[in-house]
Amino acid sequence: MRVIFHLDMDAFFVSVEELFDPSLKGKPVVVGGRPDQRGVVSAASYAARRFGVHSAMPLRTAYKHCPQAVFVEGHPTRYRDYSHKVHQVLQSFSPVVEMASIDEAYLDLTGSERLLGPPLQAANKLHEAIQAGTGLNCSIGAATSRLVAKICSDQAKPNGILWILPGMEARFLAPLEVRRIPGVGKVMEKNLHSVGIRKVGDLALLDEAFLEQRFGKWGLALAGKAKGLDAGGWFDAEIGAGDDPKSISHEHTFDQDTADRGQIESTLARMSEMVGRRLREHGLWARTVQLKLRYKDFSTFTRAHTLTEATQLDTVLMAESRRLFQRNWTGKPVRLVGVQASSLDGEPGQMNLLEQSSHVQWTKALTAADKLRDKFGESAVSLAAGMRGRFRERVHENPAGLPGKKIKPPPGE
């Protein structure tokens, strides 16, 4: 019988902020930015939640609900550090660990009973170890499947442990709202409601063929989920299977919508640099480049192009995203721009000799630039090629006092 844990950190970003500033404890805290900024709540403390503030809520709305809350920008590097600490504690409990996101993980503890005791006891030990190792609270769900363990940890919040005995899965799930099933969002919930399905128990009673015919592949998976099985989709994979990313992207929402071609294109250049850098960090090559635009009415537009040869280079990403932009932009003010790289591979694929030597030189130059950015910050270095023509305003983005350095492109470009 499988023993699966799902561990979820409680109010993770807020709790990390409290470690660095204990005066925040007990106060309504909102992580995400200033209340007059465009943006949404990344995390809210339990005190803030009592005022109706929750994650994904626009910051301006959060302010209306709770003007006395402390609004903080957030510190992504701190969260990554603490996520890493959590990961280390988990690895001391099981070799089969998968971080599902920055603040949650799955563990397979099957066969560990002699070492750690029965699931509830093991969960207690883990809970204490996380506290000791990070100073943070978490909630743990234990069950025979990933799905049930995940729903359990949610039910156990905050700072609790819940174990569902083998064989009790369906009875545990039956009274819950269908929305509690991971993957059932607003739209699916509405669709299910429209055919009279509200509880997971209603779902379990239905004919599988009906669900498949009505809701497609997903419907079939739902039938299994209602019984507590890891049926279909992402839950089916073995724990620890997910490794290399399938896409890498960066996007930016302007403080105010803009129709300034120079501003838009220089932002695209910056997004391309950031994507290129992450490709090199991961040792991945991309064949597909995608441009994303979002307009005032939130309508979102994407255009992609697949290259004949994979790339890691900022210049190629820039040229491609700019070309897509110039071909498709109608001149309407833009709210957001983004650049995504996909069709990723750990190898560059076939290149002719000339391209190979050019590629080696470029990679050297870019890796040097990456190191400078590590030292002096993202805006310290900009590609000389990125400064040509419309990208010229990048120069002015360099904050005073930082060593602005141009990296010369290799000859022949």
Added chain:
DNA sequence: TCTGGGGTCCTAGGACCC
């Protein structure tokens, strides 16, 4: 209420090939 940024997976149509 006026909506971030980083992802994953699914669907569906068209091109193209055998």
Added chain:
DNA sequence: TCTGGGGTCCTAGGACCC
């Protein structure tokens, strides 16, 4: 000469998650 079927790749959009 009235029109098959399957496989794979590419593209666009959308639901969903943290």
